[in-house]
Amino acid sequence: MSGTDKGGTTVKERAGLALNDEFLRKAVKFTTERLRNGKKAAAEQHGNWDEWRERGRQIRLHTIAHLDYYLNLFADNARKNGVHVHFAETGEEAVRISLEIARRVRAKTVVKSKSMVTEELHLNHALDSIGVEAIETDLGEYIIQLAGETPSHIIIPAIHKNRYQIADLLSAEAGETLPPDTTVLAGFVRKKLREKFLEADIGMTGCNFAIAETGSMVLFENEGNARMVTTVPKTQITLMGMERIIPSWADLEVMATLLPRSATGQKLTVYMSGITGPKRVADGDGPEEMHIIIVDNGRSLQLGDPEFQELLNCIRCGACLNACPVYRHIGGHAYGGTYSGPIGAVLTPALKKNVAEWDDIANASSLCGACYEACPVKIPLHEMLIYLRRRKVEAGRGNALETAGMKGFAAVMGNVKRYRTALKLGRIGQKLVVREGGIRLKVGPLKGWNAYRVAPSLAKETFRERWATLEQEIRSDLREMDPTMKERMERAARERENGKGGHSHGEG
Amino acid sequence: MKVSLFITCLSDAVYPRVGEAMVRLLARYGVRLDFPQVQTCCGQPAFNSGYWKEARESAATILKAFADSDFVISPSGSCTGMIHHYPKLFENDPEWLPKAQELQRKSYEFTQFLVQVLGVKDVGAVFPHKVTYHPSCHGSRLLGVKDEPLELMRHVRGLELVPLPFAEDCCGFGGTFAVKMADISGAMVTEKADHVRETEAEVLVGLDMACLMNIAGNLRYRGDKVKVLHLAELLEEGVKRA
Ligand code: SF4
Numbered sequence: 001m002s003g004t005d006k007g008g009t010t011v012k013e014r015a016g017l018a019l020n021d022e023f024l025r026k027a028v029k030f031t032t033e034r035l036r037n038g039k040k041a042a043a044e045q046h047g048n049w050d051e052w053r054e055r056g057r058q059i060r061l062h063t064i065a066h067l068d069y070y071l072n073l074f075a076d077n078a079r080k081n082g083v084h085v086h087f088a089e090t091g092e093e094a095v096r097i098s099l100e101i102a103r104r105v106r107a108k109t110v111v112k113s114k115s116m117v118t119e120e121l122h123l124n125h126a127l128d129s130i131g132v133e134a135i136e137t138d139l140g141e142y143i144i145q146l147a148g149e150t151p152s153h154i155i156i157p158a159i160h161k162n163r164y165q166i167a168d169l170l171s172a173e174a175g176e177t178l179p180p181d182t183t184v185l186a187g188f189v190r191k192k193l194r195e196k197f198l199e200a201d202i203g204m205t206g207c208n209f210a211i212a213e214t215g216s217m218v219l220f221e222n223e224g225n226a227r228m229v230t231t232v233p234k235t236q237i238t239l240m241g242m243e244r245i246i247p248s249w250a251d252l253e254v255m256a257t258l259l260p261r262s263a264t265g266q267k268l269t270v271y272m273s274g275i276t277g278p279k280r281v282a283d284g285d286g287p288e289e290m291h292i293i294i295v296d297n298g299r300s301l302q303l304g305d306p307e308f309q310e311l312l313n314c315i316r317c318g319a320c321l322n323a324c325p326v327y328r329h330i331g332g333h334a335y336g337g338t339y340s341g342p343i344g345a346v347l348t349p350a351l352k353k354n355v356a357e358w359d360d361i362a363n364a365s366s367l368c369g370a371c372y373e374a375c376p377v378k379i380p381l382h383e384m385l386i387y388l389r390r391r392k393v394e395a396g397r398g399n400a401l402e403t404a405g406m407k408g409f410a411a412v413m414g415n416v417k418r419y420r421t422a423l424k425l426g427r428i429g430q431k432l433v434v435r436e437g438g439i440r441l442k443v444g445p446l447k448g449w450n451a452y453r454v455a456p457s458l459a460k461e462t463f464r465e466r467w468a469t470l471e472q473e474i475r476s477d478l479r480e481m482d483p484t485m486k487e488r489m490e491r492a493a494r495e496r497e498n499g500k501g502g503h504s505h506g507e508g
Numbered sequence: 509m510k511v512s513l514f515i516t517c518l519s520d521a522v523y524p525r526v527g528e529a530m531v532r533l534l535a536r537y538g539v540r541l542d543f544p545q546v547q548t549c550c551g552q553p554a555f556n557s558g559y560w561k562e563a564r565e566s567a568a569t570i571l572k573a574f575a576d577s578d579f580v581i582s583p584s585g586s587c588t589g590m591i592h593h594y595p596k597l598f599e600n601d602p603e604w605l606p607k608a609q610e611l612q613r614k615s616y617e618f619t620q621f622l623v624q625v626l627g628v629k630d631v632g633a634v635f636p637h638k639v640t641y642h643p644s645c646h647g648s649r650l651l652g653v654k655d656e657p658l659e660l661m662r663h664v665r666g667l668e669l670v671p672l673p674f675a676e677d678c679c680g681f682g683g684t685f686a687v688k689m690a691d692i693s694g695a696m697v698t699e700k701a702d703h704v705r706e707t708e709a710e711v712l713v714g715l716d717m718a719c720l721m722n723i724a725g726n727l728r729y730r731g732d733k734v735k736v737l738h739l740a741e742l743l744e745e746g747v748k749r750a
Contacts, residue, residue, distance in 0.1 A: 015692050325678045329695040364689055366682025366696070367556055368645035389558030398558065402684075406559040413517070413549040414565035423521050438728060448690025452697055453725030456522050463515050463524035467543050470528060474535045481538030485626050489509055492625045493578055496613045 011360040014334040027162045028152075028331045035156075036322040038265020039374070046261065056258045057377045059251045060313035067303065067312075070212040070245045071294065077215025081277030084291045087242075091121045091297045098123060098204075098237060101291055102132050105235050107201035109133045111193075112141070113226040114219060115206030116316060117239045117295055119151060120338045120351075123204075134204075135196050137225040139189055146173055152332030152340060154318040155263050160331045193225070203233035203287065207240040208315070209255055210292075213248045216276040217292065220259060220269040227273050236278070236287035242294050243312040255315065258376035262317040298351030307387045308350055313377045314343055320371035320381060326364055335361055342371035342381045349388055362388040420464075427458050512577035513541040514570065514615070516587040516717070517549040523717045526583045529744035530618055534581075536747065537626060541581070547573035550590040551597075553683050560597060564604075567594060571607050579625070580615045583738055584716045585647020591615045592650070617647055618740055619656040619715060629659050633746025636666030640709035641739075642700070642723065644716035645678050657715055657739055664746050670707040674699075681722040701726040704734060711735045713742050 018024055043049040063070055075085045088094035094117075102110065110127060112118065112134055124134040124145075136145045140157040144150065146169050151157030158166065167180035170188055178184055205226055207217040217238055219226045230236055246255060260266040279286030302308045321327045321341030332340030337348035337358070345365060349358035362385050371381040392398060398406075412422045433441045438454035446455055511534070519526045531541050551566035570591065574580045582588045592615070594608035622628050641661065647653045661669055680686065680696025700723055704712050712727075712734050714720045724736035737745075 012689065012691075015689070019691055019695055325680070325696055326689075326692055328677075329692055329699075363685070364692065366645075366678045366680060366685045366693065368678035368682070369649040370645070370676070370678065373649050386556055386558065389556070390560055391558070393558040393560075402557065403559075406554050406557065406562045409554055409559075410562035410565040413551065414569065416546045416548055416569060419517075419548045426521075438725075440729075445687060448687045448693075449725075450729075451690060452694035452729060453722065454728045455725060456721055458521050459524050461524065463520040463527040464543070464545060466524055466528065467545075470531060471543070474531060474540065478535055478540055479538045485537060486509075488627050489511075489579070489625055493509070493614075 009336070011334060011336060011364050014336060015330040015364065018330040018334045023162055023165065024160045024331050025329060027160055029328055030162075031156060031159050032322040032328055035264055035318070036374070039262055039319055039322065040265075042261040042265040042267065046257070052254060052257055053376055053378055055254050056315075057313065059246060059254055060315075060377050061310070063245055063247060063251075064243060064303070064309060064312045067243070067245065070247055071242060074210050074212040074215055074245055075294070077213065078277070078292055079215070081215050082290070083215065083277050084289070086291065086293045087296070088293055089296045091295070094239060094293050094295045094297065095121050095123055095126045097291075097293050098239070099126060099130055101235065101237060102127065102202060103130065105201055105289070107132050107235070109135060109196065109200045110202040110204050111135050111137050111197055111200040111229050111233065112204045113137050113206075113229040114208075114221060115204065115239055116151070116154060116338065117206050117241055118204065120297065121239070121295070123239075135193070135200070137193050137196070137223075137229060138221075139186055139223060142189055142193070143169060146170070150333070150338070153321055154316050154339065154341070154343070156318070160333070197228050197232045200233045202235045202237060203229040203231075204237045204239070205229055207238050207244050207292075208259065209246050209252060210240055210244045211247075211249055211252060211274075212245055214276055216274050217244075218252060219273045219275070220256075220263075220271070221273075222264075222266075222270040224271055227271055230273065230275055230287070231285045234288050236290045238275075238290075238292045240292065240294055242296050242299050243314075259315055259317050262315075262319040262374070262376040298353060301353050302350055308346075308384060310379050311343075311347055311350055311384070313379055314347070315377060316343075317376055319374040319376060320379075323370040323374035324365075325368060325370060326366065330364075335364070337361070342385075343379075346381055346384045346388065362392070423458065423462055427460075430457055509578040510542055510576065511539050511579040511581060511621075512574050513543050514547060514550075514574065514580050514582040514587065514591075515543070516582055516584045518717050518721070519583055522721070523738070526717060526738040526740055529738065529740040530581070530583055533631065533740060533744045533747065534622075536631075537628065539626075542577065544573035544577075550587045552587065552590040555590065555593060555597060556682075557684050564597060564601075567597060567608075568604075571604065571611055574611055574614075575607065578614060579621060580611065581618055581621045582615070583618050583740060584718065585617045585644055585651050585653055586716050586718060588615050588617045588620075589646040589650045617651055617653050617715065619660060620651065620653050623656040623659055630663035631660065631743050631747055632750050633663075633667075633743050634665040634750045635742060635746035637711050638668045638670055638707075638709045639711045639713055639742070640670045640672045640704060640707040641675070642672055642679065642704075642712060642714045642719060643675055644714055644719045645676075647715050648676070653715065657713075660739065660743065661713075664743070665750070667746075670709050672707055673703045675703075679719045679722050681719050683718075686722065697722050697726045701730065701732070705732060709734065711737055711742065713737050713739050715739055 127134045136142045143158040153159040163180040171178045209218045260269045278290040327341040335344045345361045369382045434457040442450045515527045548569045551563035555563035598604040598608040679700040680693040686693040
């Protein structure tokens with residue numbers, strides 16, 4: 001399936017395509033499993049994972065709470081280093097700034113690496129429209145570009161393709177049949193890209209972290225190409241979301257512990273580059289001109305919103321995608337946005353501030369909380385999904401049938417007499433459809449459920465109807481409570497009043 | 509001390525045997541459960557779908573039902589988890605907010621109460637069968653009920669616990685999700701049931717009837733005979749056999 005055209009489809013339709021694509025499902029399962037097992041093992045080995053998660057969360061909370069301050073500090077320091085710093089409020093503005101630079105330096109080609117933000121801005125398209133060729137140099141991105149698709153995973157853009165499909169794509173490019181062998185394929189791409197690096201006019205990257213205290217930007221990667229992109233071409237442009245900031249190098253230590261482990265299970269990526277300004281006189285290499293474009297594009301809408309501000313804490317590690325049982329079955333394109341998986345389901349509508357347009361994405365979750373548990377900075381995505389749903393309902397954009405159904409729900413559940421009556425009626429009604437203790441009927445609201453399951457029937461006697469007899473029976477031979485148990489209960493009651501109850505909510 | 513049973517609407521209407529097992533099991537320790545009749549549903553279906561006004565109407569029956577209880581025990585991590593959302597649900601209601609906070613503090617999932625509060629690890633049960641366990645997401649992730657059920661099962665004589673592959677993956681229920689996103693949910697439950705079959709266990713056990721209804725529904729749909737039980741039922745059955 002192509003990820004480039006979502007033309008008016010719903011998440012359900014797109015998910016349907018994915019569910020019928022055995023190759024895609026197998027490929028996604030295979031790689032997400034590998035990544036999440038790696039992450040789990042790395043977290044266990046680390047030994048103190050939850051404490052570090054909390055540290056990471058605190059750093060992000062603090063930075064975002066003082067984002068103005070740190071952004072200015074970063075920009076000041078970067079300028080001192082000789083970097084041209086630009087602020088872009090919208091995606092269009094960021095594109096305009098990028099194109100202006102490209103025109104001014106008369107660029108013909110741009111080599112790119114590690115930038116989901118440029119995907120968000122559809123920058124390749126824009127460059128193409130002014131006759132500038134953009135070449136993706138991360139292996140996965142390169143494959144996606146050849147296929148004319150969009151990434152379906154934040155860090156593994158071609159996750160939905162198996163090596164046979166990749167071999168076919170690369171063979172077409174090579175003009176000869178390449179074997180589906182990862183080493184051979186990567187070798188071909190490396191050779192092909194080397195020429196491109198040498199002739200490129202601009203190197204363009206994203207940024208994993210921007211360090212305010214020195215105005216530096218830090219990139220994590222495994223292929224070494226980002227290093228080439230930032231050193232070979234004369235002009236360097238970094239596009240970063242305005243939330244990528246962290247205060248100091250000391251904070252980077254925590255982030256560098258969390259990010260690679262969460263993303264791939266690595267203790268550290270093969271390369272970690274810190275870049276502080278363009279080439280200086282004594283430097284052997286590096287760009288002569290360096291730009292950093294700081295992109296808002298909907299991010300600041302989350303500032304001051306108590307339910308969504310934590311979204312800006314995201315470090316784009318992809319762990320929530322790898323842990324998500326929905327993503328596992330439908331892959332990334334079904335989400336219909338640049339960012340997929342649980343983070344995408346929340347971030348895409350949040351950045352657009354248009355709940356109605358993206359409403360169905362928020363429904364593509366069973367709210368199991370695996371994303372929250374996996375997240376290195378503990379973003380409660382499972383709760384945000386509910387807030388999104390609520391905002392849509394409050395805006396009067398709920399599905400009419402569902403709204404009526406929920407009114408009925410409240411009428412029945414808000415009053416025990418009506419609840420009892422409803423159960424009695426249900427018991428009479430189900431006589432028509434119950435066979436061998438179950439319901440297999442595939443019409444009405446049971447259609448979707450019964451396409452995969454048998455529905456149980458209502459019990460002949462509800463618990464509340466049985467209660468009176470049950471209670472008498474119990475009372476007749478109730479034992480005396482063990483004094484230690486009694487003591488334990490009293491202690492539990494006391495402790496929780498003092499806020500020491502051992503059962504809190506939300507501890508993943 | 510007043511220990512009340514929060515039966516949950518699903519166990520009330522479809523699986524009363526689970527409530528009965530809890531009542532009998534706790535009675536063996538001298539805990540006489542109280543059952544307030546005004547309770548209906550925790551409101552989760554409406555809450556999760558974004559209909560919070562409607563959720564509050566339903567939640568009000570729960571807040572009223574357990575206003576003077578000291579402990580509120582339910583057979584579902586998900587419904588107890590919903591009570592943990594009440595402070596958020598009533599955050600703008602100064603009258604109900606303190607009640608919501610109080611109820612959150614005194615609500616427990618069944619095994620949480622049994623193991624953490626009463627300190628029971630061995631109920632003295634015998635259950636000589638191959639069993640596999642599905643840890644439901646809300647109970648294990650959001651309430652943190654992870655070791656309690658395992659501890660209880662470890663002490664059941666004869667019970668052979670077979671690990672469920674990908675146990676922590678959601679079964680695909682998700683309330684209205686199973687209806688709204690039927691095919692995604694279907695793919696998830698099918699995979700979960702496949703894993704249950706792989707274990708060749710005779711019994712699938714869990715702590716949440718909604719998830720178990722989902723998995724059992726798929727197993728039955730495909731003609732599989734694995735027995736599906738709430739842990740309270742298994743323990744009570746095992747005590748009777750001992
Ligand atoms: S939400 Fe958390 S887990 Fe998901 S990509 Fe962001 S940091 Fe990683």
